[in-house]
Each structure stands twice: as structure tokens, then as C-alpha cells.
Amino acid sequence: xxxxxxxxxxxxxxxxxxxxxxxxxxxxxxxxxxxxxxxxxxxxxxxxxxxxxxxxxxxxxxxxxxxxxxxxxxxxxxxxxxxxxxxxxxxxxxxxxxxxxxxxxxxxxxxxxxxxxxxxxxxxxxxxxxxxxxxxxxxxxxxxxxxxxxxxxxxxxxxxxxxxxxxxxxxxxxxxxxxxxxxxxxxxxxxxxxxxxxxxxxxxxxxxxxxxxxxxxxxxxxxxxxxxxxxxxxxxxxxxxxxxxxxxxxxxxxxxxxxxxxxxxxxxxxxxxxxxxxxxxxxxxxxxxxxxxxxxxxxxxxxxxxxxxxxxxxxx
Amino acid sequence: xxxxxxxxxxxxxxxxxxxxxxxxxxxxxxxxxxxxxxxxxxxxxxxxxxxxxxxxxxxxxxxxxxxxxxxxxxxxxxxxxxxxxxxxxxxxxxxxxxxxxxxxxxxxxxxxxxxxxxxxxxxxxxxxxxxxxxxxxxxxxxxxxxxxxxxxxxxxxxxxxxxxxxxxxxxxxxxxxxxxxxxxxxxxxxxxxxxxxxxxxxxxxxxxxxxxxxxxxxxxxxxxxxxxxxxxxxxxxxxxxxxxxxxxxxxxxxxxxxxxxxxxxxxxxxxxxxxxxxxxxxxxxxxxxxxxxxxxxxxxxxxxxxxxxxxxxxxxxxxxxxxxxx
Amino acid sequence: xxxxxxxxxxxxxxxxxxxxxxxxxxxxxxxxxxxxxxxxxxxxxxxxxxxxxxxxxxxxxxxxxxxxxxxxxxxxxxxxxxxxxxxxxxxxxxxxxxxxxxxxxxxxxxxxxxxxxxxxxxxxxxxxxxxxxxxxxxxxxxxxxxxxxxxxxxxxxxxxxxxxxxxxxxxxxxxxxxxxxxxxxxxxxxxxxxxxxxxxxxxxxxxxxxxxxxxxxxxxxxxxxxxxxxxxxxxxxxxxxxxxxxxxxxxxxxxxxxxxxxxxxxxxxxxxxxxxxxxxxxxxxxxxxxxxxxxxxxxxxxxxxxxxxxxxxxxxxxx
Ligand SMILES: Nc1ncnc2c1ncn2[C@@H]1O[C@H](COP(=O)(O)OP(=O)(O)OP(=O)(O)O)[C@@H](O)[C@H]1O
Ligand SMILES: Nc1ncnc2c1ncn2[C@@H]1O[C@H](COP(=O)(O)OP(=O)(O)OP(=O)(O)O)[C@@H](O)[C@H]1O
Ligand code: SF4
Ligand SMILES: [Mg+2]
Ligand SMILES: [Mg+2]
Numbered sequence: 001x002x003x004x005x006x007x008x009x010x011x012x013x014x015x016x017x018x019x020x021x022x023x024x025x026x027x028x029x030x031x032x033x034x035x036x037x038x039x040x041x042x043x044x045x046x047x048x049x050x051x052x053x054x055x056x057x058x059x060x061x062x063x064x065x066x067x068x069x070x071x072x073x074x075x076x077x078x079x080x081x082x083x084x085x086x087x088x089x090x091x092x093x094x095x096x097x098x099x100x101x102x103x104x105x106x107x108x109x110x111x112x113x114x115x116x117x118x119x120x121x122x123x124x125x126x127x128x129x130x131x132x133x134x135x136x137x138x139x140x141x142x143x144x145x146x147x148x149x150x151x152x153x154x155x156x157x158x159x160x161x162x163x164x165x166x167x168x169x170x171x172x173x174x175x176x177x178x179x180x181x182x183x184x185x186x187x188x189x190x191x192x193x194x195x196x197x198x199x200x201x202x203x204x205x206x207x208x209x210x211x212x213x214x215x216x217x218x219x220x221x222x223x224x225x226x227x228x229x230x231x232x233x234x235x236x237x238x239x240x241x242x243x244x245x246x247x248x249x250x251x252x253x254x255x256x257x258x259x260x261x262x263x264x265x266x267x268x269x270x271x272x273x274x275x276x277x278x279x280x281x282x283x284x285x286x287x288x289x290x291x292x293x294x295x296x297x298x299x300x301x302x303x304x305x306x307x308x309x310x311x312x313x314x315x316x
Numbered sequence: 317x318x319x320x321x322x323x324x325x326x327x328x329x330x331x332x333x334x335x336x337x338x339x340x341x342x343x344x345x346x347x348x349x350x351x352x353x354x355x356x357x358x359x360x361x362x363x364x365x366x367x368x369x370x371x372x373x374x375x376x377x378x379x380x381x382x383x384x385x386x387x388x389x390x391x392x393x394x395x396x397x398x399x400x401x402x403x404x405x406x407x408x409x410x411x412x413x414x415x416x417x418x419x420x421x422x423x424x425x426x427x428x429x430x431x432x433x434x435x436x437x438x439x440x441x442x443x444x445x446x447x448x449x450x451x452x453x454x455x456x457x458x459x460x461x462x463x464x465x466x467x468x469x470x471x472x473x474x475x476x477x478x479x480x481x482x483x484x485x486x487x488x489x490x491x492x493x494x495x496x497x498x499x500x501x502x503x504x505x506x507x508x509x510x511x512x513x514x515x516x517x518x519x520x521x522x523x524x525x526x527x528x529x530x531x532x533x534x535x536x537x538x539x540x541x542x543x544x545x546x547x548x549x550x551x552x553x554x555x556x557x558x559x560x561x562x563x564x565x566x567x568x569x570x571x572x573x574x575x576x577x578x579x580x581x582x583x584x585x586x587x588x589x590x591x592x593x594x595x596x597x598x599x600x601x602x603x604x605x606x607x608x609x610x611x612x613x614x615x616x617x618x619x620x621x622x623x624x625x626x627x628x629x630x631x632x633x634x635x636x637x638x639x640x641x642x
Numbered sequence: 643x644x645x646x647x648x649x650x651x652x653x654x655x656x657x658x659x660x661x662x663x664x665x666x667x668x669x670x671x672x673x674x675x676x677x678x679x680x681x682x683x684x685x686x687x688x689x690x691x692x693x694x695x696x697x698x699x700x701x702x703x704x705x706x707x708x709x710x711x712x713x714x715x716x717x718x719x720x721x722x723x724x725x726x727x728x729x730x731x732x733x734x735x736x737x738x739x740x741x742x743x744x745x746x747x748x749x750x751x752x753x754x755x756x757x758x759x760x761x762x763x764x765x766x767x768x769x770x771x772x773x774x775x776x777x778x779x780x781x782x783x784x785x786x787x788x789x790x791x792x793x794x795x796x797x798x799x800x801x802x803x804x805x806x807x808x809x810x811x812x813x814x815x816x817x818x819x820x821x822x823x824x825x826x827x828x829x830x831x832x833x834x835x836x837x838x839x840x841x842x843x844x845x846x847x848x849x850x851x852x853x854x855x856x857x858x859x860x861x862x863x864x865x866x867x868x869x870x871x872x873x874x875x876x877x878x879x880x881x882x883x884x885x886x887x888x889x890x891x892x893x894x895x896x897x898x899x900x901x902x903x904x905x906x907x908x909x910x911x912x913x914x915x916x917x918x919x920x921x922x923x924x925x926x927x928x929x930x931x932x933x934x935x936x937x938x939x940x941x942x943x944x945x946x947x948x949x950x951x952x953x954x955x956x957x958x959x960x961x
Contacts, residue, residue, distance in 0.1 A: 041822075211897045256851065
């Protein structure tokens with residue numbers, strides 16, 4: 001088992017109180033699994049990804065444990081996490097692409113990153129070049145500045161870099177959303193390639209674009225308002241989703257071939273609850289077409305079939 | 317100058333690649349809670365009232381305003397308490413501070429407090445006139461060049477560069493040779509006319525980047541004129557930046573004036589904090605241990621410039637609605 | 643209603659604007675009332691440049707854009723304001739479309755200052771509220787907030803509401819849904835569909851083909867500033883001819899089909915045209931005007947209401 005997360009709770013401190021962006025999340029990631037994480041904007045996807053790597057001053061660790069390869073991670077301790085970051089667990093943060101320092105050449109940046117982790121650039125150079133070729137880049141990119149690369153090239157560069165030390169877990173946060181379809185495909189296929197070559201053991205791919213996840217992910221996890229709604233193998237989620245939210249989410253996606261004049265798709269009415277003082281009970285209750293009295297209590301996230309967990313009273 | 321305007325969303329300034337990849341970079345779009353907790357009671361109050369509300373609750377702003385106010389009060393009240401020519405020889409020679417002469421007297425028996433009070437007025441005036449003039453020119457040139465671009469930009473850029481490389485001091489020496497009597501205002505205007513280029517450049521660069529924001533296009537599609545776009549859309553986004561510019565020009569003018577005074581190129585009549593320092597040094601106040609002669613003007617200049625700076629930092633937090641909620 | 647005729651745009655880049663970058667080359671198409679035309683192409687292909695030229699935010703280098711028979715390059719002052727009364731745009735990044743120092747109401751106030759000077763306060767408020775309701779927003783929840791207090795979807799719909807306040811007849815929608823999540827996306831798309839029903843002409847700019855297909859009557863595929871394929875949406879999607887269009891179709895992430903399946907399908911469909919440049923096959927080897935890089939700029943009608951351009955540089959040696 002690569003990753004085991006148990007009842008993880010991480011809040012944001014604000015003047016008005018705690019924003020419960022991650023409120024009791026439990027899941028496992030198997031060896032070699034690519035897990036897609038999807039859900040509406042603001043549901044806490046990035047918070048989950050970031051919490052596994054770095055809980056900074058604005059965040060507050062409240063409860064929960066994270067085990068990587070059987071070893072418990074000191075996630076609440078910024079300093080002790082240092083020895084795991086990048087070596088064992090690597091993240092490509094949302095907007096990483098635009099956060100690259102524009103005044104440094106890519107090669108210089110790589111060297112800095114490696115040295116900060118106590119690895120000599122010279123030792124890694126051959127491996128780096130080999131992997132760059134693999135994603136269709138040449139070593140010439142090392143001599144270029146970030147602005148000279150297109151979005152897709154930058155993103156592939158960042159992917160090579162963050163997996164250079166063969167971490168157990170890679171978290172990729174919205175790495176395709178700023179790209180056009182052609183680059184999206186190249187980047188997504190790179191992810192699968194990296195797993196096949198064993199550069200990483202497990203991956204969490206965060207995006208709200210479910211159709212990309214359908215292409216690359218083994219399992220899909222759907223989040224809603226700081227909690228997990230459903231986790232199952234990709235094909236199961238696509239065909240037999242059990243949670244009402246998942247169902248509505250999937251049916252609101254336009255497919256190639258569907259046309260407005262012929263079949264009007266519909267969004268999910270209503271908005272997600274505030275995470276500042278979330279209502280008790282199921283957080284989807286206000287928008288759920290199936291809600292009933294029992295939903296005033298919080299539904300547990302339980303396994304209803306092998307590898308298929310759901311948090312909904314109608315299902316359990 | 318590494319200053320962030322309130323609109324600088326996007327790339328964190330020092331976002332080093334190392335931190336970007338190890339996850340040390342905060343997602344810089346997400347941090348603002350969508351539900352916006354902690355909204356202060358401002359939904360119904362106008363924006364101006366809101367700024368006032370925060371201004372009154374910001375410690376930095378309060379402290380700096382207090383300092384400036386105290387100095388201003390001294391400048392206004394001083395001449396009333398000590399009427400007459402501040403340079404008159406009224407007291408004992410070289411006396412330390414006492415009940416009669418609060419800041420002591422000079423080697424010649426001039427009242428340091430009277431000099432200080434009227435020097436403050438002069439200093440404020442030089443800062444206001446010189447800084448104001450420079451800000452006016454700098455903003456006009458910066459806005460027009462940045463927003464219009466093209467040939468106009470190139471011409472204005474050339475003028476800016478010319479003024480930038482003119483050796484101010486040499487020019488002043490020449491001017492001094494022709495003007496036998498120099499007043500405070502001549503000095504201030506001279507400073508104003510020569511110190512705007514960096515401001516123009518900075519504002520031009522800011523305007524340039526703000527111009528590409530889509531809200532500028534939106535305003536143009538709402539039928540707004542160029543002038544309106546500059547003053548109602550672009551300028552408010554730079555308000556704290558413009559204020560910082562003004563403050564730096566204000567403080568800069570004061571410092572330039574003080575150093576001109578200090579090397580004897582200041583006004584030929586009147587007093588100023590710089591002139592006081594000039595005299596104190598010229599008459600060996602340092603060696604004689606007459607600290608009361610040079611400390612008040614020195615401290616006065618430092619206090620004004622420092623307070624202005626702290627005020628800016630405080631105001632930045634207020635102008636910037638994103639920082640406010642954090 | 644709106645017509646582009648041989649429109650090109652060259653940006654001046656480099657020191658002193660020494661070199662030129664041709665962002666749009668010889669583009670012609672029309673948009674009729676009640677029609678959605680989707681403009682599709684990868685990043686940097688010149689989509690936004692076309693949108694901005696239509697909105698008169700940048701000038702055209704050559705060619706002309708006419709709206710209801712008037713060349714828009716000639717508009718200024720009052721006539722330009724009149725133009726903006728009928729032609730409006732919504733942009734890609736909702737966050738950058740709002741001036742962050744003002745509350746969102748500012749975008750309405752700007753319009754009021756130009757177009758509704760005599761409207762009374764109560765009248766105005768009612769008008770704004772009506773337009774908000776037409777895009778399914780609750781005025782009480784939205785007005786008097788700062789942009790960063792609202793979600794991307796809310797901001798984006800607010801921008802559409804702004805355009806509806808005027809007598810807008812033509813709307814440029816530049817990637818307005820790429821920042822939104824799935825459920826909001828479909829709401830905004832449906833809104834565009836309803837507007838089309840009310841007789842608006844819409845230029846829908848996107849790189850997401852499934853969204854383009856959902857909403858548009860006509861599709862224009864742009865690559866490196868040039869139109870490579872264009873026609874009725876059903877034709878272009880059902881029978882993509884140009885190698886670039888096929889590559890694009892093959893890359894669209896689909897919900898129930900993997901990339902590999904789509905690709906096999908496309909290859910099977912395209913077997914009859916593989917390796918042959920349709921443009922030059924119809925036009926003769928030396929037919930039509932040629933751009934500096936050797937690619938013919940024209941289009942030929944491959945079937946009814948379906949046009950395609952030269953296959954170069956995507957398929958060398960095909961013509
Ligand atoms: N620094 C912060 N302070 C307070 N609240 C925050 C902060 N950062 C995020 N939040 C809130 O926490 C919730 C989860 O945010 P998060 O960034 O994890 O969402 P997300 O699912 O990644 O969304 P997106 O798809 O937009 O990236 C949101 O409601 C957000 O408003
Ligand atoms: N103001 C400008 N000056 C110089 N070049 C520009 C300018 N604006 C755009 N370009 C260039 O023109 C080309 C087309 O840009 P445009 O923004 O129209 O592309 P796009 O199709 O909208 O791409 P995207 O999908 O990324 O928005 C690009 O190569 C771009 O770099
Ligand atoms: S628990 Fe109830 S409200 Fe929640 S999703 Fe299930 S049925 Fe709907
Ligand atoms: Mg996120
Ligand atoms: Mg664009």
C-alpha cells in the first residue's frame with residue numbers, strides 16, 4: 001500500500017473562524033495506482049494535495065494520520081517533512097507553471113532544486129537528459145528561460161523534474177487545465193508513461209476535468225465540500241456511480257456529439273455550502289434530489305463493494 | 317523598487333523554483349475564501365467610509381499620522397510661541413536646553429526651537445512643492461507614455477532619459493551663479509523639475525502592465541474615454557503605488573533640499589532643517605558637544621521621512637482589499 | 643450581420659517594433675443573427691486576436707470587418723459608442739475582467755455613465771436586477787461584493803449580464819468557460835444557447851471541441867493564424883478533413899472513449915483522404931494566392947458547406 005490517509009482534517013485559519021476545507025478524509029492508494037481527484041472548485045482538492053506535503057502557517061492540522069509505504073509521515077511538522085518532500089513525495093502545485101522564476105534558466109533552477117536536497121546536479125545529469133528525451137524535450141531546454149517554453153513544454157519539464165528522484169507518490173494539481181487539448185493529451189500521457197517506467201509508484205491527479213481523468217486514472221475520487229463523496233474504479237464511477245452528487249456531476253459533462261438543440265444538459269442547481277460553518281449532516285443535502293430525514297446526520301464514508309466507497313445514506 | 321500593487325495577483329514575487337516544486341509555493345489564487353468570512357460591517361457603507369474604517373484601525377497609519385501631526389503642530393504653533401525672526405540673536409550663547417529655551421541656543425544665541433519650528437515649515441513646504449511637482453510631471457508622463465505607447469512613448473522616454481542623466485548638482489551650480497538671491501520656492505521647483513524621471517518610469521511600467529488587463533478592455537467597451545480609463549480604472553489600482561511614489565518624492569525632495577542646504581547651496585534667506593545642520597556643522601557643534609543644535613533638525617528630517625514611509629506600508633494594507641481579509 | 647474579409651494582423655515585436663509577428667492571416671468568415679460560430683484552435687493560434695479586432699480593441703493590419711454593412715475601422719466617438727451598444731465581449735479570465743479595487747457593481751456603473759445617463763436610480767436598479775436574474779444570479783447575493791468574494795462562474799455570468807443590459811446583438815465570448823467547473827460550465831453554455839434563441843449572433847472562442855460542438859451551428863478551425871477548415875458544425879465534426887483538425891479531434895479527452903479508440907476511429911474514417919491535400923487536388927498545383935511560407939491561403943469547398951485549406955505544413959508532400 002503506497003498511501004494510507006485516515007481521517008485527515010486540515011483547516012484554514014481566518015479572522016472569522018476556521019474554514020474546514022478538509023474535514024475527515026480517509027482513503028488508500030494502492031501501489032501503482034493513479035487516482036483522479038475531482039470535484040467543484042473550492043471543494044478542497046488542493047488543500048488535500050497540499051496537506052500531504054506541506055501544511056503551512058495559514059493551515060491548521062487538526063487530526064488524522066498519513067502513512068506512506070507503511071511509515072507515518074510527520075505532516076504537521078514542517079521541518080521534519082523536509083526529508084520526505086521531493087524525495088518520497090512530490091507535488092506539482094496548482095499554477096506551478098507560472099510560478100517558475102522567469103529570470104533563471106531552467107538548468108540553473110534544476111541544479112538549485114537538487115542541491116537544496118543534497119543531490120549533486122552532475123550525478124543526475126545523464127538521467128535527467130534521458131527523461132527529457134522521453135517526454136519529447138531535448139537538453140537544450142536547460143539553457144532556456146521559462147518564458148521561452150510553451151505551456152505544455154513547461155508542464156512536462158516540471159513533471160520530469162518533480163519525479164527525478166523517483167518518489168513514491170506524485171501529486172499533480174491541475175497540471176492540464178491551462179493547456180489546449182493537444183498539450184493536455186501529451187501531458188496526461190506522460191503521467192501514464194512515468195508510472196509504467198516506475199518513476200513514481202502512485203499518483204494523485206487533481207483536476208475538475210473528469211474526461212481527462214477517464215483517460216488516465218485507475219480510480220476516481222469525488223470530493224464535495226471538504227469531504228469525500230465517492231471513490232471507485234474509473235469505469236464504475238462512469239457507469240454506476242452511487243452518490244447522487246457524482247451522478248449529477250457526470251451527467252453535466254458535455255460529450256462530443258451532444259448538441260444543445262437536441263439534448264439540453266443541466267448543471268447542478270444551487271451552490272456548495274460555506275466551509276466556514278458547514279451545516280451538520282450530509283453537506284450535499286441542500287442540493288440533493290434524494291435527500292430525506294436521515295440526511296440530517298452525517299453519512300459515513302463506507303465501502304459498499306470491493307474498492308468502492310460512498311458517503312450517502314441512500315446507498316449505505 | 318520591489319513594490320507590489322494591490323492588483324499583483326499571480327506569480328509570487330520571489331517564487332523560487334525550488335519552493336515551487338517542493339510545494340512551498342502557496343496556491344496564490346485560492347487563498348481567499350469564497351464565502352468571504354470576516355466581512356466587516358461594510359456591505360452597506362461606501363468604499364470611502366470603509367477605507368476610513370480600516371485607516372483608523374491600522375496601527376502603522378495611526379502612529380505615522382500621529383508623528384506627522386505632532387511635527388505639523390510644532391511647525392504651526394512654534395512661530396506663535398516664539399514670534400519674531402527665528403534667526404535673531406535672543407538668548408545666551410551656546411546654552412543647553414532649559415525651561416526658557418527648550419532646545420537650547422546656538423553659539424550665537426539663536427533660539428534652536430524657534431529655528432526648528434520655522435525650519436519644519438520650510439521643510440514641509442519644500443517637500444510638498446518639490447515632491448508635488450515631480451509627482452505631477454512623473455504621473456503625467458508615465459500614464460501617457462504607458463497607456464498610449466507607440467511613438468509618443470518613445471519621445472517621452474527619450475525626454476525622461478535626458479532629464480535622468482542631467483547632472484543635477486552641476487546644473488544647480490550654474491543656476492546658483494546666475495541667481496544671487498535664491499528663495500525656498502526656487503529650490504523646490506528646481507528639485508521638482510529634476511527628480512521626476514524615475515517616478516515616470518515606474519508609473520509607465522505599471523501602466524503598461526495594467527493596460528493589458530481585461531478590465532481596461534471592458535471599460536473601453538463601455539464607451540469610456542482614454543482619460544477616464546487612466547484615472548478611473550488604472551490609477552485607482554495603483555493608488556497605494558502612486559502614494560508611495562509621492563511619499564518617496566516628498567521625502568526625496570526633503571533630503572535633496574537638506575543636502576543642498578548642507579553644502580551651502582540652499583536658500584539665501586530664511587531657515588530650514590538642512591540649513592540648521594549646515595550651520596551646526598560649520599560652527600563645530602559636533603566637536604563642541606552641542607548636541608541640541610544638530611539633533612533636532614536631524615531627527616526632524618528622519619522622523620518626517622520615516623513616518624511617511626511607515627504610513628505607506630500601512631496604507632498599502634488598507635488599499636488592498638485582498639490583504640485586508642487575511 | 644458580422645463579416646470578416648481577408649483580415650490579417652501583424653504585431654510589431656522586438657526592439658523598436660522592428661520585426662513583425664503575423665498572428666492572423668487572411669481570415670474570412672461571417673456570423674449571422676441567431677447563429678453561434680465557434681472558433682477553435684490551439685493556444686497562440688490567433689483566436690483572441692480575432693475577437694479583439696472585432697471588438698475594436700486592436701486595429702486590423704489589412705482586410706476589413708463589417709458589421710451590418712459598416713466597416714468598423716471607420717467608427718469613432720459617437721459611432722463607436724453606438725457600435726458597443728450592439729457588440730460586446732466577455733473574456734477568458736473573469737478575475738482579470740474586474741477592477742479589483744471596485745465592487746462588481748462598477749462594471750454596470752460604467753455602462754450607466756455612457757448609455758443610461760437619464761435612468762433614475764430605481765429604474766436602473768430594476769434594470770440591473772432583471773439582467774442578473776436572466777443569467778440566474780440572485781442580485782442580493784451578488785451586488786455590492788468585491789470580485790474576489792465571488793466565484794469564477796458567478797463573475798462570468800455577471801459579465802454576460804452586463805452585455806445584456808445593452809441592446810447587444812453580437813457577442814464575442816472568448817474562452818469564457820475554460821475557468822469554470824463542470825456544472826457551472828453547462829449553465830453558462832445553456833445561457834449562450836438561450837441567447838442565440840433570442841437572435842444574438844455569437845462568436846464562441848474555445849479550444850475545447852466538445853463544448854464547441856454542443857453549442858455552435860458553424861465551426862471555424864484556426865491554426866497559426868490561418869483558417870484550415872470551416873463549415874457546418876456537423877460536417878466538420880462528422881468528417882474532419884484537414885490533418886490538423888484530425889489531430890485536434892484525436893486529442894479531445896472524451897468521457898466514454900479512450901484516446902486510442904478515437905484515433906483508430908478517425909484513421910478508419912479518413913482512409914479515403916489520407917496523404918492527399920484536398921485543396922491542391924481541387925485547385926491544381928499552382929492555384930490560388932500563396933503566403934510567404936509557401937502555404938496556399940485560400941479554401942476550397944470539399945462538400946456542401948464544408949471548406950478546407952492546404953494541408954501544409956501538417957502533411958508535407960501531400961500537394
Ligand atoms: N488561505 C486560505 N484561507 C482561507 N480559506 C481558504 C484558503 N485557501 C483556500 N481556502 C478555502 O478552502 C476551500 C478549499 O480550497 P482549495 O484550494 O483546496 O479548493 P480546490 O478544490 O483546489 O479548488 P479549485 O478547483 O478552485 O482549485 C475553498 O473554499 C477556499 O475558499
Ligand atoms: N500584444 C501583442 N503583441 C505581440 N504579440 C502578440 C500580442 N498579443 C498576442 N500576440 C501573439 O499573437 C499570437 C496569437 O495570440 P492570441 O492571443 O490571439 O492567441 P489565442 O489563440 O487566443 O491563444 P490562447 O488560446 O492561448 O488564448 C501569439 O503568438 C501571441 O504571442
Ligand atoms: S446522504 Fe442524503 S443528502 Fe447526502 S447525498 Fe445521500 S441522499 Fe443526498
Ligand atoms: Mg485547487
Ligand atoms: Mg486567447
